[in-house]
Amino acid sequence: MPPVEVEWTSVIGLANQTLTTPALIDFVDQFASVLPEDVCTYIRQIHRRNVLRNDRLAGQLEEAVIAMNGQGVTPVLLKGAATLATAPVERRGVRLMSDLDIMVVPDETEAAVSALVAVGYEIHEHASSESQRWHADLKRAQDVGTIDLQRSAPGITHFYRGPGCTLDGCVSKPFGQGRVYIPTPTYQALMLIIHDQFQDYGYWIGDLDLRHLVDLRDLSNSAESIDWKELASHLSGKLMRNAVQTQLVALVELLGVNVPHPLRSRLIPRLQFARRLIQARFPIMRWPFLTMALLDYGNYRREISIQSQLTGKRRRGSWSLPRASSVRLILNTAGAVRFGKV
Template sequence: MSRGNALEALIAGLHGNPTDKADWQAVIALANHTLLTPDLFSSLARAGQIHQLPHDVREYLRFVHGCNRERNLRLRAQLREAVAVLNRSGIVPLLLKGAVPLFLSSAGRVPSRMMSDLDLAVDAGEETVATACLEGLGYRDVAGARGMARQKDAGMLELRSSRANCFAPPKLVRRDGLRVKIPPAQSRAMHWMVHDLLKEGDYWRGRIDLRHLHDLARLAESDDLDWTSLQRSMSDRTARNALDTQLLALHHFFGTRIPAKSAQRRIVRFQHWRRIFTATHPIIGAPLRLAGNLAWGTWRFSRAYGLARCRPSDLLRRVARTLFNPRAKI
């Protein structure tokens, strides 16, 4: 089965509509690569379509979903423990990305989203105290990675400094005696977009993080996102082009309603076409992907993101990791 057909069948499954005569081995391989296997099962189960799948496919998806559920329950307990120790020191952390729905989930029920870490932010003046609190729980910095971990846990915990944005302030949420701050939906959407398209370079490299795109689609369904205000908040023309390219992908894969003007600029339409083409034709689209990697590398060097201070061996390792590690992207 071609990558394009497998991608089409996976998207249909995430909509709760299993495709007839799908090559489920190829679909599952793509779902595993993009970290969407548990979401595929839960989407089909909610739609009452899970029994339409072949028995072995259904049982495999059920098994992965069950394992991920147990992992997320452990992550949820880990998150609550970290929030509790921070609260005792007067710190109310800001939850980011997957930590938000994980904290808000009811007891015994957790999101099906596959996660590898927990992201929290505190005010700059609270970082030292917050780090000491987590070290008191046994957390230690992980060599070669951003984050802290304990051997007994299901995932790492990444503590960072919170940054202001142009949207509404975070909302204070109290649950079971714990206090956290939840960013508004606009901020959460912008965080995902800026992280993937600009920080990870997906806009230049022609890549798509399908799991994050699925997250954005679900966020748009549950909250009234103002895409126009997001566009206005972008720092420059490149950032606005990147956002509109992501909006076109949202509409293409998940039918999300977006402003009509998002598709007006030629560069945006070309970037959207390039991402879809390389996602569905990874072999013949390889030259486009290589050109994008080179463009992103040039952009990074032009802004000296700490690369000039790297030793040659470290720089080569980072280049190789950047070019050859797909990181669950398509």
């Protein structure tokens, strides 16, 4: 049963901040008889509107896939786009999403962009063609969301150099009248964690993305489920192991997912999770806790050195001090208000 004394305005405020309000529909459906009527009405209304929005996003996604297929491109659906393609229709409105994340292999980038432009999309912004993490945001006036077109998986490329490349973790499936690649639940979990911990800097600044934790819980509860042994096989170094296991500790402690004990029992991940709880309760602690990045800075430098050796690029030594620009980036990110994060 839900707690007796709850300040529901704060609960809904936190759900709005973390973009998880539609996911509360399960809670409302189960406990409506003991919840305030206005709470139930509000959450049901948000969920109902999100169902309509996600139905439109699904139609938009199918049209984009068909257009790209016509140019010989089979895209990989990431994050929310993958959820739209795999979730039962009755569960489509649970996840709130702002755009459609689609990945294509580098050689197909031009064909994918041309296909989308041909059906009315305009390039809103894009990274330079030489950028290590190229992406383009495409939009149309009639759509409820943009397309975030990418040509690499989230985060540092080195993290995907385990058992195989990104496509090795995907399966080809029909989507409406088109065909797509969809990561397996295990690979979806890996991508979500790498995205939050490194691309969004969550591991360094101690953020929690509750929406993506809910996604991980749902992947664990799906028919195919997460293969924890396979996920562990992708953990290629100390930094990645600490970051991934920090997220798994949060998954166990906050959402009760049954993660194997060896993946959630090590000291540094548990310390990192404790840091996140303290920062969430006392935001001022975010600043002194930034020093916890030093626990893994040496591991980070070693990972970068390995990547440099593989690409043939010259990098600074494993124990060099961080660049001033990197320090400024972390400080600015730590002080920013970022929706979806707590």
